[in-house]
Amino acid sequence: MSEIIKNGQIHADEWTVLRLAEGDDAATVALPAGRVIVPLAVWLARRETLAAHADAGVLGVWLAGSDDPASIESDLSRLQLIAVDFPKFADGRGYSIAALLRSRYGYGGELRAIGDVLRDQFFYLTRCGFDSLQPAAGKYTTAQLEAALASLRTFSEPYQGAVDRPEPLFRRQPRPAAQKAQA
Amino acid sequence: MYQYDEYDQRIVDERVAQYADQTARYLAGELSEDEFRPLRLQNGLYIQRHAPMLRIAVPYGNLRAEQLRMFAHIARKYDRGYGHFTTRQNLQFNWPKLEHVPEILGLLASVQMHAIQTSGNCIRNVTSDPFAGVAADEYIDPRPWCEIVRQWSTFHPEFAYLPRKFKIAVNGATDDRAAIQIHDIGLELKRDAAGNIGFRVLVGGGLGRTPILGEEVASFVPWQQILNYCEAVLRVYNLHGRRDNAYKARIKILVKALGVEEFARQVEAEFVHLKDGPSTLTQAEIDRVASRFDDPVLAPLAADEGYRARLADDKAFANWAKRNVRPHKLSGYASVVLSLKTAGIAPGDITADQFDAVADLSERYAQGEVRVLHEQNLAFASVREADLFELWQQLRDVGLATPNIGLLTDIISCPGGDFCSLANAKSIPIALAIQDRFDDLDYLHDIGELELNISGCMNACGHHHVGHIGVLGVDKNGEEWYQVTIGGAQGNGASLGKVIGPSFAAAEMPDVVESLIRSFVDNRKEDESFIDTVRRIGIEPFKTRVYAERDARKQERSPAHV
Numbered sequence: 001m002s003e004i005i006k007n008g009q010i011h012a013d014e015w016t017v018l019r020l021a022e023g024d025d026a027a028t029v030a031l032p033a034g035r036v037i038v039p040l041a042v043w044l045a046r047r048e049t050l051a052a053h054a055d056a057g058v059l060g061v062w063l064a065g066s067d068d069p070a071s072i073e074s075d076l077s078r079l080q081l082i083a084v085d086f087p088k089f090a091d092g093r094g095y096s097i098a099a100l101l102r103s104r105y106g107y108g109g110e111l112r113a114i115g116d117v118l119r120d121q122f123f124y125l126t127r128c129g130f131d132s133l134q135p136a137a138g139k140y141t142t143a144q145l146e147a148a149l150a151s152l153r154t155f156s157e158p159y160q161g162a163v164d165r166p167e168p169l170f171r172r173q174p175r176p177a178a179q180k181a182q183a
Numbered sequence: 184m185y186q187y188d189e190y191d192q193r194i195v196d197e198r199v200a201q202y203a204d205q206t207a208r209y210l211a212g213e214l215s216e217d218e219f220r221p222l223r224l225q226n227g228l229y230i231q232r233h234a235p236m237l238r239i240a241v242p243y244g245n246l247r248a249e250q251l252r253m254f255a256h257i258a259r260k261y262d263r264g265y266g267h268f269t270t271r272q273n274l275q276f277n278w279p280k281l282e283h284v285p286e287i288l289g290l291l292a293s294v295q296m297h298a299i300q301t302s303g304n305c306i307r308n309v310t311s312d313p314f315a316g317v318a319a320d321e322y323i324d325p326r327p328w329c330e331i332v333r334q335w336s337t338f339h340p341e342f343a344y345l346p347r348k349f350k351i352a353v354n355g356a357t358d359d360r361a362a363i364q365i366h367d368i369g370l371e372l373k374r375d376a377a378g379n380i381g382f383r384v385l386v387g388g389g390l391g392r393t394p395i396l397g398e399e400v401a402s403f404v405p406w407q408q409i410l411n412y413c414e415a416v417l418r419v420y421n422l423h424g425r426r427d428n429a430y431k432a433r434i435k436i437l438v439k440a441l442g443v444e445e446f447a448r449q450v451e452a453e454f455v456h457l458k459d460g461p462s463t464l465t466q467a468e469i470d471r472v473a474s475r476f477d478d479p480v481l482a483p484l485a486a487d488e489g490y491r492a493r494l495a496d497d498k499a500f501a502n503w504a505k506r507n508v509r510p511h512k513l514s515g516y517a518s519v520v521l522s523l524k525t526a527g528i529a530p531g532d533i534t535a536d537q538f539d540a541v542a543d544l545s546e547r548y549a550q551g552e553v554r555v556l557h558e559q560n561l562a563f564a565s566v567r568e569a570d571l572f573e574l575w576q577q578l579r580d581v582g583l584a585t586p587n588i589g590l591l592t593d594i595i596s597c598p599g600g601d602f603c604s605l606a607n608a609k610s611i612p613i614a615l616a617i618q619d620r621f622d623d624l625d626y627l628h629d630i631g632e633l634e635l636n637i638s639g640c641m642n643a644c645g646h647h648h649v650g651h652i653g654v655l656g657v658d659k660n661g662e663e664w665y666q667v668t669i670g671g672a673q674g675n676g677a678s679l680g681k682v683i684g685p686s687f688a689a690a691e692m693p694d695v696v697e698s699l700i701r702s703f704v705d706n707r708k709e710d711e712s713f714i715d716t717v718r719r720i721g722i723e724p725f726k727t728r729v730y731a732e733r734d735a736r737k738q739e740r741s742p743a744h745v
Contacts, residue, residue: 089218091344093422124343125340128341157190158338159190159194161462168462177470
């Protein structure tokens with residue numbers, strides 16, 4: 001069982017992320033017991049049989065950076081957990097995927113960052129709509145993860161709007177004009 | 184220039200705290216090299232050949248006196264007494280220690296400065312016309328728009344880990360002094376038939392390994408929508424730009440691969456969802472940002488007779504005024520360019536004492552304001568004509584009055600192999616050798632307008648592709664060689680130079696430039712400029728002359744010559 005950050009707090013996590021190994025067939029690969037997050041390919045291949053698991057809240061779907069979130073648009077209301085994979089933390093496609101899921105497609109369930117998820121990206125990830133952050137197993141000790149919670153509040157009033165605060169600073173706060181200096 | 188409010192200040196203060204913590208964790212071994220690299224790069228810190236290099240943002244090239252004094256202090260305390268202005272209007276220090284950087288960033292924050300996003304695969308410092316607000320040919324002041332783009336792009340959470348770096352430039356004058364055609368996004372301010380302000384949007388320009396001029400994706404985006412439109416461009420790029428090969432990761436490659444029509448269609452498909460959203464700009468916000476530019480209120484003055492008399496009887500002063508003084512939108516004022524291209528000094532370098540001197544002079548003659556040109560010079564935006572002679576004398580005393588702006592010795596150069604770990608070859612010694620060869624001022628003025636750009640590698644920080652003469656350092660079997668292009672140009676009629684032939688050894692470069700100049704002088708019509716001659720007659724006559732004279736030199740030196 002690993003620890004994740006969810007809604008700004010540390011939680012023990014029960015979900016297993018299924019990753020296809022070379023030669024695995026999305027249509028037939030065995031699913032681990034318990035709560036499982038399956039790759040998009042598995043969901044698309046077995047939607048009919050997996051729908052009940054999703055409805056029961058024990059099956060989620062993860063997207064890779066190359067996946068189009070539009071491909072699960074019609075499933076969003078039944079999925080209680082969607083994850084986006086970061087194969088490397090510097091691969092930033094997941095930020096746009098999260099922003100699209102939240103703001104374009106109106107996804108309201110748990111949105112989790114998985115893969116190479118590091119504390120120095122927590123602030124940007126939550127701004128783009130991730131409410132749960134799952135660093136790789138063993139990446140951080142509990143104490144390090146507790147220290148990392150501060151990263152969620154690095155900037156108190158960011159300039160631009162994003163998923164967490166859709167309005168930009170100039171709409172959120174009254175900012176003062178200045179008086180002209182005289183020559 | 185722009186004055187921070189409490190929110191701007193808080194953001195840079197919070198950045199200093201964040202980076203101090205990251206540096207401490209790196210030094211404690213909690214952050215790996217790979218994890219720390221993008222964090223330090225997004226604070227402008229490179230690990231270079233000799234030491235780290237810290238690049239400080241000078242937003243759209245605007246500085247004021249207290250900031251220059253802080254540069255002087257940092258140069259003395261943390262560096263070796265000098266700094267270097269870059270081709271994107273920024274300032275670099277070459278010798279800071281990694282563990283001192285949080286402290287330096289704290290000092291910068293105390294004078295409303297930072298190093299945010301001056302490197303890394305994110306939206307970089309926005310650049311613009313150094314004469315914004317005072318140029319005679321300006322129709323819309325780009326600075327408030329630059330500041331709005333700066334704020335929007337600062338820590339934009341969705342676009343901090345793009346496939347590659349991303350540069351935006353804004354121009355609002357007839358002459359494009361912001362080089363918008365060689366930026367990832369080039370924004371040209373314009374008015375529609377009804378007089379409404381908007382932007383023509385170019386995308387996909389850039390130099391580097393694959394030089395390409397930007398193409399128009401929108402002919403007019405109303406100002407209210409410009410951030411929404413930029414967001415659409417960035418989102419298409421972030422999702423679809425290549426991430427498998429750093430050399431093919433810039434947006435220009437995506438635009439070329441899709442074709443500009445298809446790229447524009449994808450942007451438009453994204454834009455329809457963002458249009459009129461929360462990032463839509465309001466007149467109140469534009470007015471507020473504009474109000475925070477504390478421009479002095481200047482009254483027009485009568486043309487100064489004393490100035491004109493001095494021009495008539497002091498040739499040295501007249502030479503300087505001809506090259507380094509520019510027209511101002513108000514009568515009785517001028518803009519003055521301070522040359523950082525003095526013989527024997529690396530282009531763009533400036534000492535701590537010179538920082539202090541420029542700060543003092545700016546307060547005395549230019550309302551405490553200083554501009555940075557992407558040609559690696561400085562400028563005072565508004566100087567009274569009546570003060571020009573006195574200012575010139577004082578600039579001469581501190582070595583900043585070389586009368587060579589726009590001439591052959593006003594060389595644009597990257598730091599090259601002396602400092603940069605990416606370079607294939609040195610740039611600075613080539614620049615200095617060429618400056619040394621062309622030390623006759625009358626001859627230089629006779630040659631006229633000529634831009635010579637030097638890059639030490641394909642990354643093209645010296646913008647060699649758009650130099651009238653471009654020099655590119657290349658590595659041939661471990662030796663430093665130089666490839667020469669001619670016919671490049673920046674600005675409105677931007678073009679990419681053509682290679683004249685096989686590359687040259689470093690020692691040959693002054694001779695090569697001399698051959699090019701002799702060929703130009705022999706072929707030019709009346710007072711035609713170098714670039715116009717190249718465009719009229721093509722590169723062949725230049726090429727023939729350069730290699731013929733090279734062969735002759737070799738013959739002369741050959742011991743087999745009997």
